[in-house]
Amino acid sequence: MRIAITGSTGLIGTELVRSLRAGGTSRAGGPGGGHDVVRLVRRAPAAADEVRWDPKAQRVDTAGLAGCEAVVHLAGAGVGDHRWTAAYKQEIRDSRVLGTRALASALASMDAPPRVFVSGSAIGYYGDTGDRRTDETSPAGTGFLPEVCVAWENAAKPAEEAGIRTVFARTGLVVARSGGAWGRLFPVFRLGLGGRLGDGSQYWSFISLQDHIRALRHLVDSEDLTGPVNLTAPEPVTNREVTAVMGRVLHRPTLCTVPAPVLRVALGEFAGDVLGSQRVIPRRLLDSGFAYDHPRIAEAVRAA
Template sequence: MRIAITGSTGLIGTALVRSLRAGGTSGAEGPGGGHDVVRLVRREPTAADEVRWDPKRGEIDTAGLAGCEAVVHLAGAGVGDHRWTAAYKQELYDSRVLGTRTLASALAAMDTPPKVFVCGSAIGYYGDTGDRRTDENAPAGRGFLPELCVAWEDAAQPARDAGIRTVFARTGLVVARSGGAWGRLFPLFRLGLGGRLGDGSQYWSFISLEDHIRALRHLIDTEALTGPVNLTAPEPVTNREVTAVMGRFLNRPTLFTVPAPVLRVALGEFAGDVLGSQRVVPRRLLDSGFTFHRPRIIEAVRAA
């Protein structure tokens, strides 16, 4: 299969490209040859597998996407990379909404569009869910992140209108060594500086990097799936439980606690989402037959 990917140099995109090119299925790697992967880049292409696009200006070389049966859209500025100033909020919005609109419109206009469009999204869609188990039937929450996710998904409407099967991968916290939330946690815990954030009672909906990549491939391959699909492990855990597992696994003390007021000073508005609770479960993923290799937090941390 010929598959196009945006955000191919990020944590998830890099792993997905590697997995697709290795061959196998969404359930396991194996023999049989890999997929033909096209990477969308925002600079002049320097390799045969690259196609240029400019998401903010609405420009894309659709000729380079000819023959693609699937497109996976992962590009977007990092939510936790900077304080949420007005300028960075606009960057978060533009990188997701304008990019998705550009890509969806271009795919819809192709003579032979792809069969499936997997569009990145996030469980931030639901806002703070407290200790309530939340699946894809839940409405959008309130606040900047939920509003961003709603606009992000709405921007894919041209693809849906064109009859392209469109799936929204609402991703949780990816457990990986070199990126995302855990990419920042591991160094702190190794130094013995890890600890609870706030009172630690807030739920974290995590997923191992391995299962996340397998789930994305499952979304590509499973024709019955359309609309939102939560990419999280079956049993979310509290920040207190995460802290205990990290300390036990790395054999380090976890005496430090970052009080909520300190987080608010350090992170600004983003602190509300760090301290917020999201107990999100992958109902549609499980109902479609997907099985997790690392469903528990200790297994995900060990793999990372």
């Protein structure tokens, strides 16, 4: 299968490209490996597998996408990479909305469009859900990240209206050693400086990197899946539980805590989302027959 990917140099994209090209078949029944992967880049192509796109200018080289049966859209500015100034919040929004709109419109214009468009999204869609179990039937929350996620998903309408099966991968916190939230946690805990964030009662909806990649492949292959699908492990855990597991797996003390006021000073507005609680359940992924390799937090941390 010929598959196009945006964000191919990021944490998820790099691993997805490797997985698709490596060979083998996912346990969930996803497409086997050995696929022809096309990487969309925002510069002049420097390799045979690269295709040019310019999200801000709304330009995509659709000729380079000819023959693609699937497109997986993962590009977007990191939510936690910088302090949330007004300018960076605009960058977070634009990188998602403009990119999705450009790609969806380009795919819709093709004489032979791909059969599936898997577009990245996030469980930030739901906002702070406290200890309430939340699945794909739940409404959007309020605040900056929910507003971004709503606009992000709405930007894919040209693809949906063109009859392309469109799936929104609402991703949780990916447990990985080399990036994302856990990429920052591991070094701190290895030094014995890890601990709760705030009072530790907030729920974290996690997923291991390996399960996330397998889930994306499952979305590509599952013809009956459309619309939002939560990519999280079956049972979210509290930050307090995460802290305890990190200490056990890494054999380090977890006596340190970061009080909420300190987080607010250090992170600004983003602290509200770090301290917020999201108990998100992957109802549609489970119902579609997906089987996890690392359903529990301890297994996900050990795998990372």
